[in-house]
Amino acid sequence: MALLEINRKECIGCGACVTACPFGALSLDSENIAVVSEACTACGACISECPVEALSLPQVKKAEVEDISAYRGVWVWVEQFRGEAGSISWEMAGQGRKLADQLGTTLTACVLGHNVEHIAHEAIAYGADRVFLVDDPTLAVYRTDPYARCLVELVRKYKPEIFLLGASSRGRDLAGAVATQLYTGLTADCTGLDIEPETNLLLQTRPAFGGNIMATIKCPNHRPQMATVRHRVFEMPVPDPTRQGQIVREKAVMGEEDIASKVVDFIVQEGEVNLADAKIIVSGGRGVKGPEGFEPIRELAEVLGGAVGASRAAVDAGWIPYAHQVGQTGRTVRPDLYIACGISGAIQHQAGMKTSKVIVAINKDPEAPIFQIAHYGIVGDLFKVVPALTEAFRKRLNK
Numbered sequence: 001m002a003l004l005e006i007n008r009k010e011c012i013g014c015g016a017c018v019t020a021c022p023f024g025a026l027s028l029d030s031e032n033i034a035v036v037s038e039a040c041t042a043c044g045a046c047i048s049e050c051p052v053e054a055l056s057l058p059q060v061k062k063a064e065v066e067d068i069s070a071y072r073g074v075w076v077w078v079e080q081f082r083g084e085a086g087s088i089s090w091e092m093a094g095q096g097r098k099l100a101d102q103l104g105t106t107l108t109a110c111v112l113g114h115n116v117e118h119i120a121h122e123a124i125a126y127g128a129d130r131v132f133l134v135d136d137p138t139l140a141v142y143r144t145d146p147y148a149r150c151l152v153e154l155v156r157k158y159k160p161e162i163f164l165l166g167a168s169s170r171g172r173d174l175a176g177a178v179a180t181q182l183y184t185g186l187t188a189d190c191t192g193l194d195i196e197p198e199t200n201l202l203l204q205t206r207p208a209f210g211g212n213i214m215a216t217i218k219c220p221n222h223r224p225q226m227a228t229v230r231h232r233v234f235e236m237p238v239p240d241p242t243r244q245g246q247i248v249r250e251k252a253v254m255g256e257e258d259i260a261s262k263v264v265d266f267i268v269q270e271g272e273v274n275l276a277d278a279k280i281i282v283s284g285g286r287g288v289k290g291p292e293g294f295e296p297i298r299e300l301a302e303v304l305g306g307a308v309g310a311s312r313a314a315v316d317a318g319w320i321p322y323a324h325q326v327g328q329t330g331r332t333v334r335p336d337l338y339i340a341c342g343i344s345g346a347i348q349h350q351a352g353m354k355t356s357k358v359i360v361a362i363n364k365d366p367e368a369p370i371f372q373i374a375h376y377g378i379v380g381d382l383f384k385v386v387p388a389l390t391e392a393f394r395k396r397l398n399k
């Protein structure tokens with residue numbers, strides 16, 4: 001339901017609000033009075049534009065005002081599957097460590113699962129000063145309710161100022177559930193995190209408006225400040241097995257009988273593409289011209305022992321499955337070598353690959369934006385360049 005309230009008696013039908021609304025949610029009805037549709041996001045952009053103050057937003061109930069100065073420390077959630085921590089969690093730990101050092105505070109890792117004490121030790125090696133270990137059969141596999149309730153209780157008890165989670169499928173699910181229960185803000189899919197020196201607030205940067213601008217978001221009034229970050233946005237830290245830290249054991253808060261969802265089985269998807277961990281990626285875009293155009297891309301990837309990526313244009317055209325898509329709405333990758341073939345280098349594509357160590361672009365248009373971020377550029381027809389590279393690597397690598 002739209003939240004915007006329109007005082008029909010005051011409205012003069014000038015249409016200023018209609019023009020101001022970025023979401024096209026306002027229009028004038030047959031009586032020349034403003035009406036609002038479900039597209040309204042309650043952003044408030046129209047309110048200041050109305051010359052007769054006919055528009056308002058009801059006061060949204062605020063959470064009980066609490067002393068946010070009591071919140072201290074940076075936390076990360078360590079995601080694990082069958083007793084193995086995901087590398088995304090250590091990327092979070094690496095960045096969390098930097099933020100904690102900037103704030104002069106501690107880094108805490110939250111490890112939830114069953115028979116996962118070894119992960120608590122790993123978390124210390126990756127930079128945690130303290131680990132909350134909740135080891136319980138109810139947490140053996142990820143389920144939103146018991147995981148979220150556990151983290152919510154830990155936050156209420158220990159009050160962290162910053163809480164970071166990896167933007168994996170589970171991390172996204174969990175972060176939303178935890179933030180909602182804590183009545184705090186959450187910035188999803190950040191591409192940068194920093195501390196504002198004057199205020200010590202977390203600066204959470206992420207693409208907005210279709211990736212055309214980068215927005216930096218702050219959460220000044222609620223705690224913890226929560227953010228999710230996609231895989232490969234931050235560098236993987238080097239673990240130090242000699243680091244010392246404290247492991248604090250905490251109890252799970254839900255019994256099996258209280259949990260509505262039951263895990264019946266796991267079915268592993270065949271042929272899954274692991275772009276995030278690939279050291280070499282050869283990607284094809286609209287320039288490959290069709291599904292068969294990915295054949296030379298695959299051959300080069302195979303010779304180099306790499307994975308095949310794609311632009312959204314190629315995925316949307318149905319030439320290759322979505323799992324291969326690199327970019328803002330696909331995977332974020334950070335390989336040692338990224339070869340972009342027939343990809344123009346739109347900002348949304350760059351958002352997923354520009355931190356690759358070495359970028360090679362093959363494009364017949366010398367003005368293509370990809371050349372602005374490429375370390376090496378080859379201006380030419382990919383259907384000639386790519387097979388020539390494959391042949392040359394085959395010889396050099398004896399394959």
Ligand SMILES: Cc1cc2nc3c(=O)[nH]c(=O)nc-3n(C[C@H](O)[C@H](O)[C@H](O)COP(=O)(O)OP(=O)(O)OC[C@H]3O[C@@H](n4cnc5c(N)ncnc54)[C@H](O)[C@@H]3O)c2cc1C
Binds near residue numbers: 211346368380
């Ligand atoms: C909200 C939003 C999210 C998006 N998310 C993503 C995303 O996650 N990933 C993504 O990739 N895009 C994303 N996009 C789309 C993005 O804006 C571009 O449209 C897309 O990346 C273009 O793909 P492309 O470079 O393959 O195609 P094009 O822009 O059409 O470029 C094709 C290129 O191929 C070159 N070429 C053609 N033939 C040859 C040849 N024979 N040899 C060599 N070069 C050749 C051309 O010179 C051209 O530069 C998103 C857009 C929006 C609005």
